[in-house]
Amino acid sequence: MTKPGSLFLLLALAGTPAPDTVRASSVKIHEVLGGPAGYIDLHNxxxxxxxxxxxxxxxxxxxxAPVExxxxxxxxxxxxxxxxxxxxxxFGGPVQQLVVETIAGDGEMLLDRRGAKVDSVGWAxxxxxxxxxxxVSCPGLAQARDAASRDTDNNKADFGCVRPPH
Incomplete structure (x- = not known):
């Protein structure tokens, strides 16, 4: 193999980060309220x-396994x-950017377009x-991070119970 060919192969194997790889961690599941009037708030x-x-x-x-x-x-x-x-x-609030039937389950997981986990929260x-x-489970209340969406990768430390905004 020629030297330029070796360099090309090395670069191809090393790869370059996809555009969202570096920034994906900046999106957090900020707040969740389950149920037929619930919501998921994503924060950049x-x-x-x-x-x-x-x-x-x-x-x-x-x-x-999680479901879509x-x-x-x-x-x-x-x-x-x-x-x-x-x-x-x-949901009774004024802002609705994406509407689903219900916010189901005992946790939610955010995946980027390649299917890589960006963030998640589970309360079971x-x-x-x-x-x-x-x-911590919050019956009748939402689970939320602090205003800065602090993320230590420990849901118990990161989420607390709050009153839903509506």
């Missing part, structure tokens, strides 16, 4: 607008510091959506 903690078209949210519903809850339509974006709201059909000890320890 980064400094640039992020295209989330083709990303998906999976629901952990007691089975061994929603896929963000092409062109969906979250500006820097802003939120994207996925709501159930019975056996939920495949939980990160480290499960978040």
């Amino acid at each position: 903690t980064g400094a640039a607008t992020l295209d989330i078209g083709g990303w998906s949210v999976q629901a952990c519903t007691g089975g061994a 809850l929603a896929t963000m339509p092409a062109g969906s974006e979250i500006p820097a510091g802003e939120h994207f709201l996925i709501t159930a059909q019975g 000890p056996s939920s495949p959506c939980r990160e480290n320890q499960a978040a």
Whole structure:
């Protein structure tokens, strides 16, 4: 193999990061309220607008693997510091960027368009959506991170119970 061919092979094997690889961690599941009037609030903690078209949210519903809850339509974006709201059909709030039948399960998982996990939260000890320890269960209340969407990859430390905004 020639030297230029070797360099090409080395670069091909090393690869380059996909555009969302570096920024994907800036999107957090900020707040969740389950049920037919529930919602999932995604927060872009980064400094640039992020295209989330083709990303998906999976629901952990007691089975061994999460199931598809929603896929963000092409062109969906979250500006820097802003939120994207996925709501159930019975949600009573004014902002509804993506509507699903219900926010189901004992946890939710956000995947990028390649299917790589970006963030997740689970409130049952056996939920495949939980990160480290499960978040505290909040019957009738939402589970939320702090205002900065702090993420230590431990749901028990990261999420607390809050009143839903509506």
